[in-house]
Amino acid sequence: MAAVLPRALQRFDVPGPRYTSYPTADRFVEAFTASDHIQALDERRSRAESSAAPLSLYVHIPFCESLCYYCGCNKIITKQHDRATSYLAYLEREVELYTAHLGKGRAVSQLHLGGGTPTFLSDAELSWLMEMLRRNFDIVPGAEMSIEVDPRTVDPSRLSAMDALGFNRLSFGVQDFDAAVQKAVHRIQPAEQVFELVSWARALGFESINVDLIYGLPKQTPESFARTIRQVQELRPDRIALYAYAHLPERFKPQRHIALADLPGAAEKATMLADAMTGFQDTGYRYIGMDHFALANDSLAVASREGRLHRNFQGYSTQPDRDLVGLGVSSIGAVGATYSQNAKTLEEYRDLLDQGRFPVTRGLALNRDDLARRAVIMAIMCQGQVWFESVELAWVLDFKTYFAPEMERLRELENDGLVVLSDSGIEVTPEGRFVLRAVAMVFDRYLQTDLNRSRFSRII
Structure with missing residues (x-):
C-alpha cells in the first residue's frame, strides 16, 4: 500500500x-417514532409473503465487568451478573413484539451478539438467549453466527459451550498487546491468554476468527505497535479489524481518564497505520477496505474479490443487504427504507417495554x-x-x-x-x-x- x-x-x-x-446515525430524529417502525415492519411482512429474504439479527448486551478507558460503546459497568437475567427477560418481550408484526419463524441468515461484553452472560444465559431466538426465528443452516469475545471473560470450556450453541465466528477484542498501553487503557490481558484461546477456537473448528486492534491509543508508539503487529501476524487470525482511536472525551466520559499528552500525534498514527497495512498485506492478508483485512481464503476476502462486499452497522459483510432487526438497549435496526434506534438507557428501554411498546426512540425514513x-x-x-x-x-x-x-x-x-x-x-x-x-x-x-x-x- x-x-x-x-x-x-x-x-x-x-x-x-x-x-x-x-x-449516519447522528442524523436520526425523534420525529421517527415506534409507529413509523411498526409501519415498516408491517410492509416488510407483506413483502415477505412473496419474498423469502432472510433477516439479520443484532443483539446488544450492554454489561461489562470493568471499564476500558478508550471505549465509546453503550455499556453498563457492573459485577452484578444477576442483572443479565432481568435483561434477557426484556429481550424476550421485545422479540415477541417483532414476531407479532413480522410473523413467527422468519428466516435469519446472520446473527451478531455485540456490546458491551456479550460474554458477560454465563453459559446458561447464552443458552437461554439462543433457545429464545431459535424459538421465535428460523436460523437457517449455514447462517453466520458471531459473538464478540472479551478474552478476560472466557476459557476453553466457554469456547466449547459457544461452539455447541451454534456460534461459528468469534471476534476477540485485543486492541494492543503492549503492557504499557494496556495499563493506560485499563485493560490488562496477556498475549499468552489470547494465543491460547485462539488455538482452542481453531481446534473446535470455528469458521472465522477476528481480532480487533486500535491504533492511536495512549502510550502507543510506532515501535511498540509494530511489535503488536508482529504478534498478530504470528497469531494469524482469519480477519483483522484495525480501528483508529477516536478521542472524544466530551462525549465519552471514560476517555477523560486518558491524558492528552499520552496520545500519539497525527504523524505517528499515520506511520502506525501505514506500517500495519504494509505488514499485514506482506504476510498474506487482503486489504478489504478502510479498517478490515482478511486472509485470501476467508469469505470476506472472497466477497471483496467478487464484488459482493456489503457494509452494515456491524461493518463489512459478505451477505447482501438484509433487513436488520436490532434487539436490546441502543440497538439500531434497518427495515426497508428506514432506520430505527432503541432507547439508549436501560431505564427507558425497560419502561417502554413495560408499556407493551417498541423501545424505539428515534430513527429516519430515507428519501x-x-x-x-x-x-x-x-x-x-x-x-x-x-x-x-x-x-x-x-x-x-x-x-x-x-x-x-x-x-x-x-x-x-x-x-x-x-x-x-x-x-x-x-x-x-x-x-x-x-x-x-x-x-x-x-x-x-x-x-x-x-x-x-x-x-x-x-x-x-
Missing part, C-alpha cells in the same frame, strides 16, 4: 463518518436522494469504484448532472492522486483507499453544510 501524499494526509486528518450507514447517495457511498466503501450507468439505471438520473458539485470536488481528489475519473465512473486509487472515508464524504449531503464534525472519529 503506497503512502498517502503528505499534503493529502494533512488535509484528511479530519473527523469523518465511518459509513456503516448513510445517512430518494438519501437512497441514491447511499448507493454511491456504499459502492465507494465496499468496491472502491462507482459505475455511473448502474446508479443512473437504478435511480433514473443523470449522474454527472445530479452530482455536478460532487464531481467538481472529486477533481481535486484526482489531482491528489486519490481517485481516477473516467467517462464511465469513479475509481479509488490504492493511495485513495488509505482515506476511503474522505472520498465517500464528498457525496454526503448532510456534511456539505455541517461545520460541526467533532462528533466523528478522525480519518487517520
